[in-house]
Amino acid sequence: MKTPPIQPDKNIHRFWDKYLKLLEKKDFKPGTERWYVHHAEQYIKAHSDLRLAHHTADNVVQYLTHLGQNTSITNWQYRQAVYAIQILFILIKSPWIDEIDWSHWLQGGSLLPQHSTLVREQMSTDVDLTVSKQTIDQKRASLEVVKQRYDTVLKDFLTEVRRRAYSIRTEQAYREWIVRFLAFYEEESLDTFNHQHISRYLEHLAINRNVAASTQNQAFNALLFFFREVLKRPFDELTDFARAKRPKQLPVVLTRNEIEKLLAQLSGTQWLMTSLLYGTGMRLMECIRLRVMDIDFDYQQITIRDGKGQKDRVVPLPQKITGLLTTQLEKRKVIHQKDLAIDFGGVYLPHALARKYPNAAKEWKWQYVFASTRLSVDPRSGVIRRHHAHENTLQKSVKLAADSAHICKKVNCRSMRHSFATHLLESGYDIRTVQELLGHSDVSTTMIYTHVLNRGGKGVVSPLDQL
Numbered sequence: 260m261k262t263p264p265i266q267p268d269k270n271i272h273r274f275w276d277k278y279l280k281l282l283e284k285k286d287f288k289p290g291t292e293r294w295y296v297h298h299a300e301q302y303i304k305a306h307s308d309l310r311l312a313h314h315t316a317d318n319v320v321q322y323l324t325h326l327g328q329n330t331s332i333t334n335w336q337y338r339q340a341v342y343a344i345q346i347l348f349i350l351i352k353s354p355w356i357d358e359i360d361w362s363h364w365l366q367g368g369s370l371l372p373q374h375s376t377l378v379r380e381q382m383s384t385d386v387d388l389t390v391s392k393q394t395i396d397q398k399r400a401s402l403e404v405v406k407q408r409y410d411t412v413l414k415d416f417l418t419e420v421r422r423r424a425y426s427i428r429t430e431q432a433y434r435e436w437i438v439r440f441l442a443f444y445e446e447e448s449l450d451t452f453n454h455q456h457i458s459r460y461l462e463h464l465a466i467n468r469n470v471a472a473s474t475q476n477q478a479f480n481a482l483l484f485f486f487r488e489v490l491k492r493p494f495d496e497l498t499d500f501a502r503a504k505r506p507k508q509l510p511v512v513l514t515r516n517e518i519e520k521l522l523a524q525l526s527g528t529q530w531l532m533t534s535l536l537y538g539t540g541m542r543l544m545e546c547i548r549l550r551v552m553d554i555d556f557d558y559q560q561i562t563i564r565d566g567k568g569q570k571d572r573v574v575p576l577p578q579k580i581t582g583l584l585t586t587q588l589e590k591r592k593v594i595h596q597k598d599l600a601i602d603f604g605g606v607y608l609p610h611a612l613a614r615k616y617p618n619a620a621k622e623w624k625w626q627y628v629f630a631s632t633r634l635s636v637d638p639r640s641g642v643i644r645r646h647h648a649h650e651n652t653l654q655k656s657v658k659l660a661a662d663s664a665h666i667c668k669k670v671n672c673r674s675m676r677h678s679f680a681t682h683l684l685e686s687g688y689d690i691r692t693v694q695e696l697l698g699h700s701d702v703s704t705t706m707i708y709t710h711v712l713n714r715g716g717k718g719v720v721s722p723l724d725q726l
Contacts, residue, residue, distance in 0.1 A: 274350075281350055291339075298343035311351055316358045319344060320632050323364050341365050354526040357656040359632060360649050405442045412449065412489065413437070419488045424610055427639060436481035452490070457482050509710055510677035511669050518678060521670070524660035531583050532629060532653050533660075536675035538577035540683075540696050542567065543654070543672040547647050551588060552624035556581065563698065565609060572698045587628065595626050598645055603634060605644050620644075680708040 275296060282292055302322055306314065326332065326340060341364045348356050406413065416437060420430045443460055444452070461479055464470045470478075486492045513521065518537060525533055535546050545563050553562045559576045566572060576584075598604035605620040606627060612619060619625055627647040634645050654672055661670035668674070676697070683693050694705040 278346065278350055281346055294339060295343040295346065298340040299347045301340075302344050302347065311347075314348070314353065316355045316632055319348070319359055324633075338365050355528070357529050357652055357659075358527065358648075360652055362651065363633075363649075401442055401445070402438055405438055405445065409438075409441055409449070416485060416489045420484070421639070423488075432477060433481035433484060436478045437485050440478075440482055440485075449490075452486075453492070454486075457486070510681075510707060511671075511674045512681045512708075513666065513668065513670065513674055513678045515682065517664070517666050517668075518675075520664040521657070521660050521666065524663045525656060528587065528629065528648075529653060529656040529660075531580060531587060533657055533672075533675060534577065534580050536672055537679055538580065539574040540676050540679035541574060542676060543650055547627075547629060547650050547653070549628045550624070551591070551626050551628060554584065554588075554628070556585070566698050568698075568700065570698055572695065574696055584628075591626065591628060591630060592623065594630060594645070595623060598634070603643060603645065605642065607637065607644060607646065677708065680705065684708055 278296065278299065279292055282295055303311065305322060306318060309318070323341060323344070327337065332340075341361065345356075345359075345361055413434065416434065417430070420433060425433075440457075440460055441449075443463065444456060447456075457479070460482070461475055464475050464478055522530060522533060522537075532546055535541065535549075536543065539546075539561055541549075541561075541563055545566055549561070550564075553564060554576065555562070556576070559578065559581075560573050561576050563572050563574060595604055599621060606625050608616075608620050608625065627645075629648040631646050631648055634643050636643055637646075650672075657670065657672050657675075661668070680693050680697055683696070684690065690702060690705055690709070693708070694702050697705060699705050
């Protein structure tokens with residue numbers, strides 16, 4: 260009697276059919292499907308001893324890191340492999356998928372020689388897609404020429420800004436505005452610049468570029484710093500230029516029911532971080548930069564250090580997340596110990612603490628609670644560290660969760676803070692208490708949350724309801 264031929268597993272066929280249908284929904288170029296399947300299969304074969312359901316973000320990061328070391332793979336092939344693996348775990352609904360910074364891996368696969376887990380940082384520039392590639396290249400080339408021409412004065416700027424311990428984001432933003440300003444007056448000498456040049460440039464931003472008021476203000480502050488601290492040319496405050504209009508917007512507040520729906524769409528670290536934003540009222544970057552020593556389980560409180568205006572404050576630690584936060588710290592400690600084993604494990608320390616306490620950077624209490632999945636190079640010092648998680652991951656997760664929960668409001672991470680304040684006032688807490696929890700300098704800033712205290716628009720009863 261002949262043995263019947265082995266039939267291919269129907270479940271495997273169904274799985275790849277679903278994978279291909281998901282690719283179609285993502286609008287991938289027709290004819291490329293087989294290559295995405297190939298990359299996904301290569302990933303699965305590389306982990307033949309581990310079921311897909313048991314994979315973690317670390318498995319994906321390690322695989323992509325190793326793949327990037329292959330010198331024969333091109334950039335477009337590498338991006339294709341990243342997309343293929345991302346679709347694979349979207350299909351099986353892995354709870355940790357949002358913990359991976361997919362945009363980072365899609366931007367390049369070349370490795371730095373210092374360490375096997377480092378991927379070269381690539382600068383990405385947001386560009387107007389309606390502008391031709393030739394025009395974009397010309398603008399970039401022009402900015403590079405300006406940077407080379409004013410290399411000395413830009414180095415003086417870095418000295419001044421770092422001497423005042425400005426954050427690296429402020430440093431980068433200010434530097435870009437200064438370069439754009441110098442490029443705007445490309446034909447003029449630095450010696451001829453005065454306050455009128457600033458006024459004309461700020462008017463150009465408001466009238467021709469139609470920038471937001473906050474953008475114009477940031478450019479103004481950057482140029483003011485440049486003239487006063489770098490060029491040593493102080494002048495009175497500028498008032499003779501067209502101001503971009505600052506819209507008066509009310510905060511977006513979610514109801515308690517909407518908060519529950521939103522959190523139901525999240526899981527893992529993203530759920531924990533979003534719950535912290537709502538449960539404590541902290542700002543996005545305050546949550547991202549949270550360190551181990553800032554959490555006090557005995558007193559059920561969290562200390563927010565160096566918040567807006569360089570002020571510290573204390574907020575309550577929600578009991579509902581105590582268990583998950585403890586688990587998060589246990590996982591984080593394992594990662595820290597692995598980093599220490601390979602002679603890393605350091606973390607950025609503010610101000611001059613790194614010089615005062617040379618060993619503090621590797622201490623457990625200074626580590627970030629929500630750390631990046633990869634090591635990275637500090638752009639200032641060149642030291643390899645594990646920095647905090649990137650805020651974009653949480654921002655995207657909250658937006659997607661709001662869409663999935665069918666919440667018809669402009670929801671973002673800031674909405675969690677707005678909802679925290681409003682719900683406390685609804686519960687009868689004093690506005691001064693809410694002011695301290697939010698870290699507002701003036702109670703008038705906190706007063707904006709009184710607009711939705713279950714009273715409708717400004718507490719007015721519509722005349723229609725009185726008929």
